[in-house]
Amino acid sequence: MGVKVSVVVPVSEPGTDDDAFDACVRSLLEQTMPSDEYELIFADDGSGDGTRERLDAVAAVRPNVRVLHLEPTGTPTRGRNVGLAVARGEYVFLLGQRDRLERVALEVMYRAAAHTDADVLVGRLVQGDNPPPRAFARNVERADVLRDRLLTVPTAHKLFRKTFLDAREIRFPEVEPELSEQAFVLKAYLTAKVTTILADQVCCHVGAEPERFPDPAGHAAGLRAVLAVIDDHTGPGELRERLYAQWFRTGVLRPLGGRHLPAARPDQRAALFAALRELTLERFPEALDAYLPVHLRARAALLRNGELGRLVALHEASRGMSLRAELRDVRWDDGVLLLDLAVEIVDAQGTPVTYRADGDRLLWTPPLQGLTLPARVTDVTGQVDRARMEVYIRHAEYGLIFFLPVAGEVCRSQEGDKVRLWAVGRARLDVGTAALGRPLRSGEWEVHVRMHSGAHHARTRVAGHRGAQLSCVGVLAGEPRKLVIPCWSEQRELSVCVQPRSFAESIVLVSPGAAVTHRDGGAFVVLPVPYVPPSGGPPAELVLRQLANRSRVVTVPALVEPGVPGRYPGQLVARVGIRRFPGDGHIAPGVWVPRLRVDGEESDLRFVLDLGRSGRVRVEPSAEPGALVPRRSLFVRVATRLPGGRHLIRLAHAIQQRYLPTQIDD
Template identity: 75%
Template sequence: MGVKVSVVVPVSEPGPDDDAFDACVRSLLEQTMPSDEYEVIFADDRSGDGTRERLDAVAAVRPNVRVLHLEHTGTPARGRNVGLAVARGEYVYLLGQRDRLERVALEMMYRAAVEADADILIGRLVRGDNPPQRAFSRNRERADLLRDRLLALPTAQKLFRRAFLEAREIRFPDIEPELSEQAFVVEAYLTAKVIAILADQICCHLGPPSERPPDPAAYAAGLRAILDIVDAHSDPGDQRERLYAHWFRAGVLRLLGGRHLLSARSDQRAAIFGELRALTAERFPEELDRHLPVHLRARAVLVRSGELGRLVALSDASRGISVRAELREVRWDEDALIMDLAVELLGPDGSPITFRADGDRLYWTPPLAGFDLPAPLADVTDAVARARMEVYIRDQDHGMIFFIPVHGEVCRAQEGGRVRVWAVGRARLDVGTAALGRPLRSGEWEVHVRMHGGAQQARTRVAGRRGAQLSCVGVLAGRPRRLVIPCWSEQRELSVCVEPRSFAESIVLVSPGASVTHREGNVFLVLPVPYVPPSGGPPAELVLRQLAGRGRVITVPALVEPGVPGRFPGQLVAKVPVRRLPGEGHLGNGLWTPHLRVDGREASLRFALEMTRGRARIQAAGEPGTLAVRRSPLGKLLSHLPGGKYALRLAQALQRRYLPSPPPD
């Protein structure tokens, strides 16, 4: 049987301690596809850090691994081209040296490509916790370049039919490395007969993007090369105009705004601005601006007029766009979790973003004094009509992201001459079908919301309101039946856990909802229990450890009381004796860390218990002054007592655990 897939990996001095490169190599050697059906080609750019020897050692014991020793060029383009030239596979996959494939990736992608008879197969890509890409909303055997937003996937990590690349003579041009990838991909996009998308399986975890600032002249030359490819493989008209608008937006205006502009030195700003302004005058006419979102139209006006100072000021004034997501209710409708949300975009000052009203038209106002857009460019009436919220879930462990259905409406309110816009909706999460018609895998899934508001967009985690009661009722859902519970982080951010690993873990996940009461010289610590099995659950104990002082430990039995399935959670109640004076077997003043012991194993609960003057209170993350030991008189006293510094270090470690980091400047 011939080689089905060749994987080409350009390599350039990753270093002996590069964990990402090691993970890349392991992922290639551990594929579920039989080793005689795929080959791995490492094209080494004359690495001098021991990488060549390491790769040769792998190739010596792996018949399907080859190492090409090339002359140094400093760019991955030649390595990719040479790898393509010697590849034997029916399909070729292009991987970066810090990318990582899932074990089933080659097998799944090859099968999908053959079934679709695809020239290009795009397997699902993920990079950290970046928001989802619309191209992966579902599997497609016939994807469209513009409708399915393939231009948002410009990197080379795709499966290409080798005969297609050879027939079209598609190779990586020797231009700026990032743009070389885009030039290769766009030529393939524009000449392929069939492009397919495999969305329901993560195939590749992308490594971190390069932070190296581009050489201005080389970067502009690379964009010109891409536009020449567009001209060669498209006819004048709407498609070509939209392709040009994409590179104007992503290739020019992205670099001339936001952190890209603000983090550059003044000489770098001037150089890249000069090159891209000249390119704009040469290749990007004003007619393209109608395809841009309004805040980028403002940048385009300043670029064409040569106003670098005002462009920097506009970028600075636009920092801090955020979204406020108010979670109004969480409840179960049989097997589906229902989340009622209200979502609104906020400006840098924290106030709602509004639009100027003039009759039935709405206009955006740039956040820069003395700068006004012409009315046709500032008009966002149609964009506001398309405003919407999107809700998606993200697997904490694997990065898989799925959109979930939302039904709602966009609301408006006029105050004087300004119009405020927000969205309300009801998101429905069915764990049996949320993974593109298939059940969600077990694990914890974060809930995120993204708002498109007509001028800009932003995203955030869905969080409960401070002081509001948080629902944590679990139900048995899906087929087969699995326990599913809504749970809350220390910052009150909502997740959904599918099939917790144990009874104890289900309680830990919702433990930020703990409460305390005092009665007859005792503290009753009450924890919600999402689901109490018919057996009542295993025996449990509460373990409290004092953070400072003598480090005393108190262990008391905990009673589990059932709730109403699907409506009210059960509860775990532990009675702890209280005294103001120190002593064994009872709570005294100080800070205590709680743990749940079930079947001899302990799990840390997601809060702390503070005793002050015989009164107990729950300390959750984010409370003002929580665990501020160093600033307190007690902290100053501890630092001068024997063992006090050790106690302070423990307290500070707990503070880092339970308190969010301060926001960056």
């Protein structure tokens, strides 16, 4: 049987200790597709850091691996083109040296492409903790560039039919690498007979690229290459306008904001601004602004007017926008977790963002004092009508992201001519179907919320205030049945754990809900137990180590008792003795770090115990700033203010370490 898929990877000096490159290579060698059905082509751009030898060593023992040794060019463009020229596969997949594939990716993508007879197959991507593009909302056998939002996936991480690329003469132009990639993909989108979206299977994890300030002339040349593709393959009309607007937004206006422009040297800033203004006046008419959000319309107006100083000032004044999210309720309903939320976008001072009412219109007020823009720029009436809240979950280990169904509304209130906007809604998490109709994989899933308000959008983790209560009841849900537990992180952020690995882990997850009661001269540490096995659970112990002296360890038995109805089924209770001075079987004043020991294995709990001189024990979050720093004693606080005091402290520490059972905390 011939080669089904060729994977082309341009390589440029990843270094011998680059974990991302190692993960990339491993992910390719460990594919479930039989090795004689796919080939790996590494196009090495003259690397001199040992990469050449490493790749040659792999190729020597893997018949399906080829290494192309090229003269150095400093970009991946030539490597990609040479790799495409020599590829023997029916399809070609393009990967970066910091990216990695899921083990089943080539097998699943090839099967889907063959089934739909696709020229281009767009497999689901994961990119850091960013929400997935809306193109991956569902599987689509025959996708449309605009309707199915293919432009939100402009990178080359796709499966391309080799004969299609050759017949259309689709290659990477010799321009700035990112825009070369986009020109390649755009031509494929516009000329393919069938483009398929595979949304329900994560295929590729895209690694982060090093940030760099764009070369003004090179960036403008790259944009011209993209526009040439649009001109060659579209006629006048909405499609061409939407495509132009997309690259005006991402290629011109976005580089004039973000982190790049304000941090650049004045000469770099001026050169980029001049190059992009010239291109804008030549190729991007003002009519395209109708497709832009309001903050980019404002940026476009300042760009056309040549007001670089005001553009930078507007960006600085707009920084600090964030989302305030209130978690109002979390509860189970027949195996489905319901999350009631209210969200609102606020400025850097925490003040809600408002709009100005002007008759039937809503107008955006620029945050830059003294900046006046025409109503055609600041009118956000239509955008506000489309305001919405979105809730999604992210796998803490693998980065997989899925949106949850949300039912709710956008609310308005008006005081004078100021209109305030917020959203309320209920998200439904069904672990049996949340992964685009499939069950969620095991592990801890973070809960995030995002709001689009018309003029702005912001996102945040769903968090609870310090005293917020959370039902820690674990439920067997989905098919096959899995234990699902809502829980707080150390930062009081909401997560949902699917199928904890052990009884101990299930307790660790909800341990920020620990409490202490004092009785009979001791402290009773109470941990919620989200799910009590029919056996009652294995024997457990609480192991406490003093933060200031880890050799001091106190171990006490912990017993499972009935819990609080409606909040958690059981509770793990451990009695801890308290004394003024340290000794066996009890704790002394200081900070103590607890661990849970079950079946001989210890697990870190998500809190610490702080025993004061008064004999009272407090539970503190382990990740709270300063929580793990021992309290400075009166002796230390006074001594540091005296001449030679620090030497006295060091001497006292040395004496204590050698002769005394207690310790002076610094």
